[in-house]
Amino acid sequence: MKLADGNDIPPVGLGVAGIPVDLTTSATLAAINAGYRLIDTAVIYHNEAEVGAALAKTNVPRDDLFIATKVWPDRYGYDAVNASFRESMTRLGLDRLDLYMLHWPAPMLDKYVESWRALIDLQRDGWVTSIGVSNFFPAQLQRLADETGVMPVVNQIELHPYSQRLDEQAFHAKNNIATQCWSPLGRSRCLDDPVINAIATKHVRTPAQVVLRWHFEAGRIAIPRSKSPDRIQQNFDIFGFALDADDRSQIAALNKGLDGQLGPDPEIAR
Ligand SMILES: NC(=O)c1ccc[n+]([C@@H]2O[C@H](COP(=O)([O-])OP(=O)(O)OC[C@H]3O[C@@H](n4cnc5c(N)ncnc54)[C@H](OP(=O)(O)O)[C@@H]3O)[C@@H](O)[C@H]2O)c1
Structure with missing residues (x-):
């Protein structure tokens, strides 16, 4: 995707x-x-070094890979973000990052604009190719653009069939922000849903493949998690079938709005 x-x-x-x-x-x-x-990955996942170990082992050229990490709000502020960035790069073993994100807006700290300026400068200086945020609401995205002149190109938010974030998706579309979906499978809860299972049976696919295909067809980036090599492979095998209008309207009807959220409230998380 561009x-x-x-x-x-x-x-x-x-x-x-x-x-x-x-x-x-x-x-x-x-x-x-x-x-x-x-x-x-992200600092708070405490596994940047383990991702770095995989990057050191693979034969896939660095330029073919797209590595993303995030700074946690306890390091917000211009200088602290820069220091956290350097620590992440050391753990990852990289000299250039593809995508760097502010992990949460943490509005009670009121430091996300200053922290965003640090990301803008890291991009200007060639350390980071693209800069984005995670868990930001439209008003917070707009504030970044108004105060710095730079709108994030990615917002990574919780989005799955039970919480489809239609307002955020509309704002992203209007402002050319890519929607990246965390918990894209609803932390596997959506995979037990009878509607998703019926669609999977119809297409001779798994429920996870149906949900990930739904994200892909809508132009959203999904980052499913799995520790199982078989499911990792299964989750990437979504390009050989297509959902139809009836499938899409059935999945649309599963939306519970913000009531369907599984993670923390972005207004209070930090
Ligand atoms: N920005 C943020 O604030 C934020 C917050 C949360 C998460 N994230 C990111 O989003 C990623 C994914 O979110 P998530 O881990 O919360 O949830 P998820 O990807 O929606 O679901 C992961 C769960 O689904 C299972 N699973 C995966 N593929 C499956 C398949 N094909 N069939 C059956 N079960 C399957 C996994 O179990 P197994 O491992 O056993 O396969 C795991 O229990 C995270 O790893 C992280 O990178 C970001």
């Missing part, structure tokens, strides 16, 4: 939060061997 800054981003990646640390290197390598090129 980002607003002209750079490309793969539509499917491996999210490594929640993969046991001792399995992170093997899961990352399994993903790269299955064809994934996007790996999503």
Whole structure:
């Protein structure tokens, strides 16, 4: 997919939060061997070094990979973000990052604009190819653009069939922001849903493939997590079938709005 800054981003990646640390290197390598090129980590996942170990082992050229990480709000502020960035790069063993994100807006700290300026300068200086945020609401995205002149090109938010974030998707579309979906499978809860299962049976696919195909067809980036090499492979095999209008309207009807959210409230998380 093309980002607003002209750079490309793969539509499917491996999210490594929640993969046991001792399995992170093997899961990352399994993903790269299955064809994934996007790996999503963060300081708070405590596994950047294990992702870095996989990057050091793979034969896939660095420029073919897309590595994303995030700074946690406890390091917000211009200088602290720069220091956290350097620490992440050391753990990852990289000298250039593909996507760097502010992990949460943490509005009670009121430091996300200053922190965003640090990301703008890291991009200007060539350390980071693309800059984005995670868990930002439209008003917070707009504030970044108004106060710095630079709109994030990615917003990574919780989005799955039970919480479809239609307002955020509309704002992103209007402002050319790519929607990247965390918990894209609803932390596997959506995979037990009878509607998803009936669609999967119809297409002779798995429920996870149906949900990931739904994200892909809508132009969203999904970063499913799995520690299992078989499921990692299965989650990437979504390009040989298509949902129809009836499938899409049935999945649309599963939306519970913000009531369907599984993660923390972005207004209070930090
Ligand atoms: N920005 C943020 O604030 C934020 C917050 C949360 C997560 N994230 C990112 O989003 C990524 C994914 O989110 P998530 O881990 O919360 O949830 P998820 O990807 O929706 O679901 C992961 C769960 O689904 C299972 N699973 C995966 N593929 C499956 C398949 N094909 N069949 C059956 N079960 C399957 C996994 O179990 P197995 O491992 O056993 O396969 C795991 O229990 C994270 O790793 C992280 O990178 C970001």
